[in-house]
Amino acid sequence: MVVGYDPPPGGGTSRCGTSPGGRKGSQSPQGGTPRGRNGSESPGGGTNVNIVSNSVPGATIHEAASPHQAGVQRLVRSYAAVPPGATVRLAKKSSNLFRARDATAAPGLDVSGLTGVLRVDVHARTADVAGMCTYEDLVAATLPLGLSPLVVPQLKTITLGGAVTGLGIESASFRNGLPHESVLELDVLTGTGDIITATPDNEHAALFSSFPNSYGTLGYATRLRIELEPVAPYVALRHVRFHDLDELTATVAAVTAARTFDGARVDYLDGVVFSAAESYLTMGMLTEETGPTSDYTGQQIYYRSLRQRSTDRLSIGDYLWRWDTDWFWCSGAFGAQHPVIRRVWPKRLRRSSVYSKIIAMDARYRVADRIEERHGRPPRERVVQDVEVPVERTAEFLRWFLATVPIDPIWLCPVRLRGERTWDLYPMTPDRTYVNVGFWSSVAQQPGQPGATNRLIEQQVTAMDGHKSLYSDSYYPPEEFAARYGGARYDAVKAQYDPTSRLLDLYAKAVRKK
Numbered sequence: 001m002v003v004g005y006d007p008p009p010g011g012g013t014s015r016c017g018t019s020p021g022g023r024k025g026s027q028s029p030q031g032g033t034p035r036g037r038n039g040s041e042s043p044g045g046g047t048n049v050n051i052v053s054n055s056v057p058g059a060t061i062h063e064a065a066s067p068h069q070a071g072v073q074r075l076v077r078s079y080a081a082v083p084p085g086a087t088v089r090l091a092k093k094s095s096n097l098f099r100a101r102d103a104t105a106a107p108g109l110d111v112s113g114l115t116g117v118l119r120v121d122v123h124a125r126t127a128d129v130a131g132m133c134t135y136e137d138l139v140a141a142t143l144p145l146g147l148s149p150l151v152v153p154q155l156k157t158i159t160l161g162g163a164v165t166g167l168g169i170e171s172a173s174f175r176n177g178l179p180h181e182s183v184l185e186l187d188v189l190t191g192t193g194d195i196i197t198a199t200p201d202n203e204h205a206a207l208f209s210s211f212p213n214s215y216g217t218l219g220y221a222t223r224l225r226i227e228l229e230p231v232a233p234y235v236a237l238r239h240v241r242f243h244d245l246d247e248l249t250a251t252v253a254a255v256t257a258a259r260t261f262d263g264a265r266v267d268y269l270d271g272v273v274f275s276a277a278e279s280y281l282t283m284g285m286l287t288e289e290t291g292p293t294s295d296y297t298g299q300q301i302y303y304r305s306l307r308q309r310s311t312d313r314l315s316i317g318d319y320l321w322r323w324d325t326d327w328f329w330c331s332g333a334f335g336a337q338h339p340v341i342r343r344v345w346p347k348r349l350r351r352s353s354v355y356s357k358i359i360a361m362d363a364r365y366r367v368a369d370r371i372e373e374r375h376g377r378p379p380r381e382r383v384v385q386d387v388e389v390p391v392e393r394t395a396e397f398l399r400w401f402l403a404t405v406p407i408d409p410i411w412l413c414p415v416r417l418r419g420e421r422t423w424d425l426y427p428m429t430p431d432r433t434y435v436n437v438g439f440w441s442s443v444a445q446q447p448g449q450p451g452a453t454n455r456l457i458e459q460q461v462t463a464m465d466g467h468k469s470l471y472s473d474s475y476y477p478p479e480e481f482a483a484r485y486g487g488a489r490y491d492a493v494k495a496q497y498d499p500t501s502r503l504l505d506l507y508a509k510a511v512r513k514k
């Protein structure tokens with residue numbers, strides 16, 4: 001069965017949540033995307049998006065054959081309208097990027113027509129998804145069909161394109177790896193203004209391989225075809241407490257290898273460290289069995305439940321979004337966990353996108369820094385990072401972190417590459433288990449040394465043969481950055497797809513905050 005979703009003209013959300021009875025799309029000969037009225041196949045063979053170009057003098061922009069094509073063409077036109085030399089940015093309502101960026105007066109790229117789910121093929125277990133579709137909308141389209149993306153990042157407004165170009169991770173990553181590993185093909189607006197389709201083995205295979213972790217510097221994904229997996233309606237949880245970090249990480253390694261714990265199947269695995277003597281692993285098992293479920297979108301708070309109960313049950317939807325309601329535990333900083341404030345805080349506004357907007361306002365108006373100044377204290381250094389450390393060194397890293405950086409709780413999420421394939425800009429070794437360690441807070445700035453704690457963490461992670469994702473502040477010197485994030489391979493792909501560096505380069509974006 002194929003279920004088609006056409007995003008409405010002019011953008012807006014997809015018809016997510018449409019049940020299997022939704023409007024049917026027609027299937028291309030490749031079993032690929034539905035064809036629009038005048039749709040033509042791209043050389044990549046998988047899409048009905050017309051080839052459009054503004055790089056060739058005199059090139060024509062074809063009429064749109066579908067709302068999605070119209071959206072792509074609006075993006076291409078808006079790209080052409082950005083003045084030469086001006087910074088190119090997406091005009092998106094939300095962002096989960098955490099580094100400060102230089103202000104720009106240039107108009108953002110029009111992505112208003114690229115926010116929907118285009119098509120779900122239930123038999124093939126694939127979805128064609130517009131590049132700026134949020135996981136919230138994507139999951140709302142697939143769950144009623146009993147399917148889910150292989151990895152669903154925890155924050156609802158993370159988009160598929162954002163998670164593939166900026167990486168993502170979740171509790172299925174110990175068996176499914178990272179979101180880009182379930183991408184079958186993607187359409188990209190390149191720096192030259194062309195729309196191309198990249199697959200693992202076509203003429204754009206080098207772009208396919210370098211796209212993950214390129215943060216929009218090689219182009220913007222306009223459509224991605226991804227694999228889906230079957231899911232059950234409920235997740236049964238088991239929270240296991242550890243008093244010792246070595247014991248915790250040994251269990252992570254064992255569960256990741258066996259995909260079982262105490263004889264029960266494990267489908268999802270993550271953990272939280274409150275201190276060296278108090279940490280928890282949560283094992284989730286998909287189940288069809290009906291029964292009472294917990295609700296952490298109301299007065300109850302999910303992360304606290306880890307310490308209060310050893311078993312739990314959630315609907316699959318509530319499980320996937322369990323961390324969004326309170327942005328893990330970070331909503332506490334805004335008072336949202338105080339029982340009285342929580343009662344009056346509208347439920348629909350208890351979500352990560354609201355808290356991140358508050359943070360953005362604070363950064364803009366320096367509210368927190370002014371308060372620190374008034375109390376005679378140094379400004380705060382933001383330490384918001386996710387790093388990956390090999391599992392055998394994770395306990396050592398955690399002990400170092402707890403002794404050096406005054407931040408807790410800490411989130412843990414084991415990850416293993418899904419297959420043998422490696423990725424140019426984020427080198428991980430196949431068949432090796434890593435643990436993502438996430439910490440999101442701030443520390444007192446060391447006088448005259450902004451970024452000193454973040455830099456210390458980078459050095460420690462490197463020393464432990466780990467690596468760091470780039471969504472937040474980075475301080476690597478250029479040579480170290482090149483050695484860790486693709487170097488010459490990136491340069492070669494960059495020269496082909498963005499030869500005039502219209503889209504900036506990765507170092508400028510990730511470290512120089514452009």
Ligand SMILES: Cc1cc2nc3c(=O)[nH]c(=O)nc-3n(C[C@H](O)[C@H](O)[C@H](O)COP(=O)(O)OP(=O)(O)OC[C@H]3O[C@@H](n4cnc5c(N)ncnc54)[C@H](O)[C@@H]3O)c2cc1C
Nearest residue numbers: 095096097131153159161162165166168169216220221471
């Ligand atoms: C506090 C915090 C915690 C986080 N925790 C997690 C986590 O636990 N799990 C997880 O999976 N991720 C996590 N992330 C990281 C997040 O997944 C990445 O930052 C991701 O890139 C955000 O996607 P977005 O759609 O919000 O993109 P944006 O924030 O809008 O953009 C991010 C970057 O990607 C580029 N970009 C966006 N869309 C596209 C596209 N379609 N094609 C090409 N480039 C594009 C933008 O140009 C920009 O450089 C966290 C981020 C923060 C701030």
